Amino acid sequence: EPEVTQTPSHQVTQMGQEVILRCVPISNHLYFYWYRQILGQKVEFLVSFYNNEISEKSEIFDDQFSVERPDGSNFTLKIRSTKLEDSAMYFCASSEGQGASTEAFFGQGTRLTVV
Template sequence: EPEVTQTPSHQVTQMGQEVILRCVPISNHLYFYWYRQILGQKVEFLVSFYNNEISEKSEIFDDQFSVERPDGSNFTLKIRSTKLEDSAMYFCASSAGRGALQPQHFGDGTRLSIL
């Protein structure tokens, strides 16, 4: 079964540094998402992306965050100047379409640790 892959599995970064998290969505999917989960808390939506632009973003997704689909296969999340509170699991997801009948497929995440 096709799956969403994320790299790296664990990223340790000094506060204030830039970090890029990478994702390879399922190949025929058109919609891409980033979520995060702070340890012990629920999964939170960050941003959705379709047709090379952001379609929706949450309050968490401020000017420090950006997303890009640099080629036909990768989808990246950049955090420009990391803060301690950015430490979390970051999940990438993709879906074939929008709506409840198009379930999102999640990767296993990147654990981001900010020191």
């Protein structure tokens, strides 16, 4: 069964350092997303990406964040200068289409710990 894969599963970084979280969406999907979940809290939307550009982003997704699809298979989230409050689980998701009746498949997540 096709699945969204994320690497690494756990990333520890020093405050102020740059991190790149990697995702391989399901191969025939066209829409890609990043969500995050702070420990014990709900899943929050960060950004959606389609046709090599950002479709929508939340207020969490400030200038420290960027996304890229560097090749035909990877989808990355970069945090330029990490802060303690960036510590969270980051989930990548992809979907075949958009809007109603479009199921998004989530990866297993990357746990980011900023120290």
